[in-house]
Amino acid sequence: MQGVKWLCGVWMTAAVMAAALPAGAQESFVSTTREQITLTIYDQNFALVSERRPLTLKQGRNEVVLLDISPMLDTQSLWLQWVGRPAPAEILAHTYDMGVQDGDSLLRRYLGKQVELLQYGSDGRVIGVLEGRLISMDANRLILEASPLSTIASAVPQLPRRAIYVNPQGTLRLPVEADMPLIPALRLQVQAPNEGNAALTVSYLTGGLDWDADYIAVLRGENALKLECWATVTNQTGLTFPNARVSLATGVAPPESVQVAFGRAESFEWRDRPAMGAIARRIVPQPLGEVYTYPLAQPVSIQDARQSRLLLHEAPQVPVQKRYIYRAPSLWANAAPGIGKEVRRDKAEVSLVLENRKEHGLGIPLPNGSVRLYETDSNGTPRYLGTASLSATPVNQKITLQVGQAFDITGEWQPLRQKVLGRGKVEYEVQITLRNAKSQPVQVLVVQPFGGGWTILNSTQPYTRASATAAQWTLKVPAGGATSVRFTVRVQSAQ
Numbered sequence: 404m405q406g407v408k409w410l411c412g413v414w415m416t417a418a419v420m421a422a423a424l425p426a427g428a429q430e431s432f433v434s435t436t437r438e439q440i441t442l443t444i445y446d447q448n449f450a451l452v453s454e455r456r457p458l459t460l461k462q463g464r465n466e467v468v469l470l471d472i473s474p475m476l477d478t479q480s481l482w483l484q485w486v487g488r489p490a491p492a493e494i495l496a497h498t499y500d501m502g503v504q505d506g507d508s509l510l511r512r513y514l515g516k517q518v519e520l521l522q523y524g525s526d527g528r529v530i531g532v533l534e535g536r537l538i539s540m541d542a543n544r545l546i547l548e549a550s551p552l553s554t555i556a557s558a559v560p561q562l563p564r565r566a567i568y569v570n571p572q573g574t575l576r577l578p579v580e581a582d583m584p585l586i587p588a589l590r591l592q593v594q595a596p597n598e599g600n601a602a603l604t605v606s607y608l609t610g611g612l613d614w615d616a617d618y619i620a621v622l623r624g625e626n627a628l629k630l631e632c633w634a635t636v637t638n639q640t641g642l643t644f645p646n647a648r649v650s651l652a653t654g655v656a657p658p659e660s661v662q663v664a665f666g667r668a669e670s671f672e673w674r675d676r677p678a679m680g681a682i683a684r685r686i687v688p689q690p691l692g693e694v695y696t697y698p699l700a701q702p703v704s705i706q707d708a709r710q711s712r713l714l715l716h717e718a719p720q721v722p723v724q725k726r727y728i729y730r731a732p733s734l735w736a737n738a739a740p741g742i743g744k745e746v747r748r749d750k751a752e753v754s755l756v757l758e759n760r761k762e763h764g765l766g767i768p769l770p771n772g773s774v775r776l777y778e779t780d781s782n783g784t785p786r787y788l789g790t791a792s793l794s795a796t797p798v799n800q801k802i803t804l805q806v807g808q809a810f811d812i813t814g815e816w817q818p819l820r821q822k823v824l825g826r827g828k829v830e831y832e833v834q835i836t837l838r839n840a841k842s843q844p845v846q847v848l849v850v851q852p853f854g855g856g857w858t859i860l861n862s863t864q865p866y867t868r869a870s871a872t873a874a875q876w877t878l879k880v881p882a883g884g885a886t887s888v889r890f891t892v893r894v895q896s897a898q
Contacts, residue, residue: 431466432459440647442612442705443696444636446770449657450612452644456603460492460595469589473609474501474641476587477658480608483591485601492595500588510540513577520547522573533571545570608658611640612705614651616715616772618793620804621779628723628755632716632769634697636705644705651715653770653795654694686715688768695768718764726754726803727847729814731835735854736827736896746817750808751837751847755791757802769802771795776806811840812847812880819889827855827896836887839880849876849888855896862890
């Protein structure tokens, strides 16, 4: 089977254009020119392709063969429109030929047909040819019903006139059949009232095109960061889209008939980043139903089996506030912690809070994606600080990026007393101590969750009700020092 696959690959390369045409190919118009390509790529591994095809039609019945069609075309989505009015012709029918995906799919097209098998001697020369019918093939077995066509070397014993050969050694030679499609092609039956030139807009959905957003954030001191929004476009359709107008869309589910591409693209192709100066680069998102599209400013070429990185937006100076959060263990009405155990110590979380506002260099609907955070040290060397997630954020909304834990800020949590007041009702006395090893004071938000209804009876520091299941304190912790809060709470399970 390895020899068969090798020959198929060579034969397909040599004959692909001829066999892509139907019988009577001299009367067909073959279209390979693609103009005004537009792509709307969705983040669910599919895209809408639209392109213009110039055609030359004769009067009467025409067969038009459109090559360079995505192998992952959703045939039910095909939309054909003539450019201009009135329509120069009528489309009577169309057929999509999927072509040959690999050597095995090619051999399947020849089951039951006449083929030849070339046999070789020890010197590599052809010594015989079997001619017969391919009656079976799979990944490990090839079966021919054949007879010798010729015996070139006299030393080869004469074979029976006709026999069944299982896994014969040699190279399979396949005849070229003009009506067998080898590459994906869309064939149109067109009735034209007059001879002349025309243009057809071909639109369809295809699987194998995907994109996702990610962000690069560079801290600039304690109160600002530079934020870049990038899109990574992955093309696994088997087709290149040259000089295309591209829009990126998010939040739209694919139709069930769209094929999904598996595997990974080969490499990164290019990064589109013109000089910006000090001005933030802006895209202008366009509404699409209840979601948005992000149109690129310039045409780009989306190569097959490539990942392309595109800069969507850049904001050089976004105000940011660093927030520290200490999350205490939950207090439950039915599962009380023990008394006299060692103090529980945990690091505080670090979050960056910013706002999606135009005056901050943002002010556009931001797609969800991961944020990689960097900072430069005193020598100007970039350092990686962590990764956070940015959820899809509308304009003028707050963004909170959880970027990791603070090494120098810790919390100590200890239940000092507990008292069971009845079934599903417990009273706790708890102390939380925050320690700051930094050289400057910090403000820490303390969150205490509860597993049930709760009432704080007393507290040494003011608190607020964060939610139905949590209280919170905002504590200032001096540089190199500590701050504590002690409170008594009654927790009760729902009746």
